[in-house]
Amino acid sequence: xxxxxxxxxxxxxxxxxxxxxxxxxxxxxxxxxxxxxxxxxxxxxxxxxxxxxxxxxxxxxxxxxxxxxxxxxx
Numbered sequence: 001x002x003x004x005x006x007x008x009x010x011x012x013x014x015x016x017x018x019x020x021x022x023x024x025x026x027x028x029x030x031x032x033x034x035x036x037x038x039x040x041x042x043x044x045x046x047x048x049x050x051x052x053x054x055x056x057x058x059x060x061x062x063x064x065x066x067x068x069x070x071x072x073x074x
Contacts, residue, residue: 023071024064031060 035056039048 022064023067024061027060027062027064027067028057029060031056031058031063035059 032053033056035052035054036049037052038056039050039052042048042052
């Protein structure tokens with residue numbers, strides 16, 4: 001399961017560099033990747049990895065969405 005999680009993390013990190021996406025989308029993907037790494041590092045199990053992925057995605061999207069709003073305002 002660890003190898004599958006790591007492949008998903010690397011895919012999310014690689015996709016977060018895509019230029020056609022909004023900052024919110026990139027933030028969600030990057031946050032999910034970092035959250036998965038943090039969850040695995042802290043819990044050493046699949047459940048922790050999935051929880052970290054979810055929390056990271058939500059936080060990354062929220063931050064990216066605020067950046068998008070700020071860019072649209074100016």
